[in-house]
Amino acid sequence: SQTIHQWPATLVQPVGSPLSLECTVEGTSNPNLYWYRQAAGRGLQLLFYSVGIGQISSEVPQNLSASRPQDRQFILSSKKLLLSDSGFYLCAWSEGQGLWDGYTFGSGTRLTVV
Amino acid sequence: AQSVAQPEDQVNVAEGNPLTVKCTYSVSGNPYLFWYVQYPNRGLQFLLKYITGDNLVKGSYGFEAEFNKSQTSFHLKKPSALVSDSALYFCAVRDMNGNKLVFGAGTILRVKS
Structure with a gap:
């Protein structure tokens, strides 16, 4: 069966420090991958999505970037964190081909920038 | 563009009572x-989905949802609420x-x- 791993679970980083959040999926090939941010415990904002290795679509201009170095690995990065980058970050995957069945989410990373 | 609306920020219900969380949609096509x-x-966590077929969809934890094409709604329901159902619920539509x-x-x- 398919599983999605996201880490770390919590992170406290100073302003101006770099960021790397990792997400991996097991048990499937060529998934679509997504990064969402949830601020104030409510609405979901799509940050990036990827339909294949090296293919990244950015939904909003921001201080963050994403990369997909391997088929089932999706990384969210920043060179210099801002206070406004604080939030709950969620990775998700969906089928890349065949029957599209919605998303499966990771457990999330709580990022606090201080 | 596809969109969904959840008109209620919060729903309060007593344990044992039926619950409804509302969702309306706007889409091109099915x-x-x-x-x-x-x-x-x-x-x-995924609860349930409607793609085609019966308008009443049954999902996890005793939840169900009714697809209503004429009212463009997809309300989430449960006959008897539990305290453990307290959470944040999201409706979504495929882009x-x-x-x-x-x-x-x-x-x-x-x-x-």
């Missing part, structure tokens, strides 16, 4: 509709390009004993 639940500091979900703003459900 909708793919989903409900997800999120507990504090956790990822979203036109097929690779993404468009989420509603979410509805907080509070079930009181």
